[in-house]
Amino acid sequence: MARTGKHQQSRTPFLSRPGVRRLAGFVLVTAIALVFVFENTTSVKIRLLVPEVTMPLWGALLIAWGLGILGAAFTLHRRR
Incomplete structure (x- = not known):
């Protein structure tokens, strides 16, 4: 038996929801960034203000990506 009246709720399709x-x-974007990060495996010299370190490029890119995610989360959290 089909429900009619005020008890019936309209459902939005799963892919139409803003959160999804x-x-x-x-x-x-995360998948593309991770492919890019792990394809760059050469070692590079990076200057951190005063010290100079040698590390794999994927590590430096991963650190930069993580700091970007933290910055975005902090910015979105402060807007609410």
């Missing part, structure tokens, strides 16, 4: 769309974009 944002998460899908984040997952896509």
Whole structure:
């Protein structure tokens, strides 16, 4: 028996929800960034203000990516 009246709720499709769309974009960008990071495996010299360190490029890119995610999360948290 079909429900009619005020008890019936309209449901939005799963992929049309704003949270799912944002998460899908984040997952896509993260996957592309991680492929880029792990394809760059050469060692590079990086100057950290005064000291100079030699480390794999993927490590430096991963650190920069993580700091970017933290900065974005902090910015979004402060807007609320």
